[in-house]
Amino acid sequence: xxxxxxxxxxxxxxxxxxxxxxxxxxxxxxxxxxxxxxxxxxxxxxxxxxxxxxxxxxxxxxxxxxxxxxxxxxxxxxxxxxxxxxxxxxxxxxxxxxx
Amino acid sequence: xxxxxxxxxxxxxxxxxxxxxxxxxxxxxxxxxxxxxxxxxxxxxxxxxxxxxxxxxxxxxxxxxxxxxxxxxxxxxxxxxxxxxxxxxxxxxxxxxxxxxxxxxxxxxxxxxxxxxxxxxxxxxxxxxxxxxxxxxxxxxxxxxxxxxxxxxxxxxxxxxxxxxxxxxxxxxxxxxxxxxxxxxxxxxx
Numbered sequence: 001x002x003x004x005x006x007x008x009x010x011x012x013x014x015x016x017x018x019x020x021x022x023x024x025x026x027x028x029x030x031x032x033x034x035x036x037x038x039x040x041x042x043x044x045x046x047x048x049x050x051x052x053x054x055x056x057x058x059x060x061x062x063x064x065x066x067x068x069x070x071x072x073x074x075x076x077x078x079x080x081x082x083x084x085x086x087x088x089x090x091x092x093x094x095x096x097x098x099x
Numbered sequence: 100x101x102x103x104x105x106x107x108x109x110x111x112x113x114x115x116x117x118x119x120x121x122x123x124x125x126x127x128x129x130x131x132x133x134x135x136x137x138x139x140x141x142x143x144x145x146x147x148x149x150x151x152x153x154x155x156x157x158x159x160x161x162x163x164x165x166x167x168x169x170x171x172x173x174x175x176x177x178x179x180x181x182x183x184x185x186x187x188x189x190x191x192x193x194x195x196x197x198x199x200x201x202x203x204x205x206x207x208x209x210x211x212x213x214x215x216x217x218x219x220x221x222x223x224x225x226x227x228x229x230x231x232x233x234x235x236x237x238x239x240x241x242x243x244x245x246x247x248x249x250x251x252x253x254x255x256x257x258x259x260x261x262x263x264x265x266x267x268x269x270x271x272x273x274x275x276x277x278x279x280x281x282x283x284x285x286x287x288x289x
Contacts, residue, residue, distance in 0.1 A: 001107045001115045002229045004222040006156065008215060009119040013126050013145075015211050020130030022203075028135050028180060032142050035173065036126050039149050042161070050156045051226035053234035058244050059252050061161050065168050066259045070266035072173045076180040077273035083184050084274075 006047035014040035027079045027089045031072065038068045107229065114155055121148035135181045142177075143170050157233060160241040 017040060020033030042061045049057025083089050107115075125145035132138040146169035153162035221227055237243045248256055 001111055001155070002222065002227070004218050004227040005115065005119075006152070007218045007227065009122065009152070011211070011214055011218065012123055013149075015207065016123065016126040016130060019207070024130060026135070028177070028184065029130065029138060032129055032138055032177070035142060035169070036129060036145065039146065039165075039169075042165075043149060043152060046153055046156045046158045046161060048226060049158070051228075053238075055238065055243060055247055056251075058158055058161055058239060059247055061158070062164065062244070062248065063255060063259055065161075065164060066263060069168055069172055070262055072176050073266045073270040074273070076176055077270040080180060080183055081273045089184055 003047050003051045006050075007044055010040045010043040010047065013037075013043065025090045025092055027082070027091050030091060031075045031079070034071065034075075035068060038064055038071075111155065114151070118148050118151040118155065121145075122152060135184075139174065139177050139181065143174055146170050146174075156239075158239045160239060160244045163241075 014037055017033045017036030020036065021030050024030055024033065042064050045057045045061045045064070049055060049061075079089055082094055086094060088094065122145050125141045125148060128141035129138050129145060132141060146165060150162040150165040150169075153159075153165055218227070235243070
């Protein structure tokens with residue numbers, strides 16, 4: 001397939017993820033939307049790697065995946081910790097750093 | 100997948116269309132569902148379809164890794180978090196007011212239009228045109244990616260392993276129960 005179609009798909013997926021991250025108030029949905037954004041970025045990286053015939057893009061995508069795992073672990077831990085202290089996971093409700 | 104000069108085969112086109120539609124559809128479901136579990140299942144579907152797209156780009160190692168890491172590890176984390184945080188949100192959408200919504204839709208639509216126009220306009224460029232034949236036969240398989248990873252990218256690889264270790268320790272520390280219990284001067288709790 002032509003590579004620009006992959007980039008268009010990646011662009012649309014990134015916009016879907018951005019819309020979810022900006023519009024949803026539940027912190028779990030925001031984290032899931034960030035996962036969608038990272039997946040879209042990986043798709044663009046692999047499309048460019050295929051177009052350039054270079055495998056270094058695969059290595060970078062590998063690092064992005066490790067980053068996504070770390071981000072999910074820390075992000076979910078923060079959400080659980082916030083829920084324990086405030087009993088809410090609406091992001092609009094946790095606008096102060098002080099407890 | 101063999102990309103010959105005559106353009107993509109019918110099978111390639113059908114595979115790309117189905118997988119791209121699945122990724123976008125499951126992505127839309129992920130951000131619109133009300134229940135966190137339904138959104139999570141949609142995210143798993145989007146991840147699996149994304150792995151299929153990776154495979155059509157001859158990135159076989161990354162395709163397998165995508166399923167292992169997303170549908171395996173990250174989803175389990177999310178399921179546990181959903182189990183702990185079993186709550187529905189009262190008002191799921193953040194933007195209120197007609198003006199804010201219209202401004203947001205207009206700005207996002209314009210940005211999307213410009214980016215998509217850029218991609219489509221440059222579709223004749225070498226990088227974005229129909230991909231040529233594979234540069235090497237073993238492009239994208241585990242052996243060649245691993246060789247690259249342990250030779251040229253050894254230091255970033257070790258740094259990423261340290262990052263994952265820090266993330267695990269931070270996760271355990273953040274959700275550890277009885278944070279107010281330990282007496283002063285003694286960090287050892289269990």
